[in-house]
Amino acid sequence: MIDLYTWTTPNGRKVSILLEELGVEYNVHSINITKDEQFAPEFLAIAPNNRIPAIVDQETNVSMMESGAIMQYLAEKTGRFLSEDPAARWKTLEWLHWQMGGLGPMAGQTHHFVKFNPGTSEYAEQRYQNETKRLYGVLEKQLEGKDYIAGEYSIADIACWPWVSRFEWQGIDLAEYTNVSEWYKKIAQRPAVQKGYHIPKFTADIPMP
Secondary structure (H helix, E strand, C coil): CEEEEECCCHHHHHHHHHHHHHCCCEEEEECCHHHCHHHCHHHHCCCCCCCCCEEEECCCCEEEECHHHHHHHHHHHHCCCCCCCHHHHHHHHHHHHHHHHHHHHHHHHHHHHHHHCCCCCHHHHHHHHHHHHHHHHHHHHHCCCCCCCCCCCCHHHHHHHHHHCCCCCCCCCHHHCHHHHHHHHHHHCCHHHHHHCCCCCCCCCCCCC
16 A cells, blocks of 8 residues: 555646556545645654655555656566566656756746746746757647657656646647647546546536647
C-alpha cells in the first residue's frame, strides 16, 4: 500500500496518474497548498522541501519526495513504464529529467507571471512564455513519427502530460504543435489518466484543444 500526499497540480497528477496506470492500491492524503498545509510538521517529516507530491511505501518503509524520483521508484518496483532495455530505459529517463529540469519549471513560471500576475513584469512574461513555447517545439520534434516520447508509453509521457494539460494557462495554442496535440489527446483518453487527473479532488474537466 502506498500513502500518497498530493494536491491538484501537474506534479501531483503525475504520480496519481502513474499509480492508477499501475493499478497499485494507495491512500490519498490531501495537502492543500493554498492553506499552507505543506508546512505542517507531519508532512515535512516526509518531504523536507515542503513540496507535493510525496509518498510512503508501507511495504518497504520507503518515504520519498520529488515527483521524478517517485515515478522512477514506482516504475522500477513494479517493472512497468520503464523499459529494461538499456537504450530505451535511458531515453525514458532522459525525457523524464527534461520535464523535471525544463518543461515543469519554465511552464510553472509562465503560470505565475502570465496567468496569475499579468502586468507585473513584461520581461518575465516574455522570458518564460517564450521559453515554454521553445520547449513545446522540442517536444513537437521529439514526437515526430512517434506515438510516445520515448517510443512506447512510459513515465516520460506521464510526467510531461499534466504540464501540457495546462496549455491554456501558458498561452499555448496546441493547434500550432500538431504532434503534441495528437499525443496529448491520445493520452487524455486513457481511463487511468482520466481518473488520476482528478486526485485528490475534481476541479474541472480535462482541458481539450
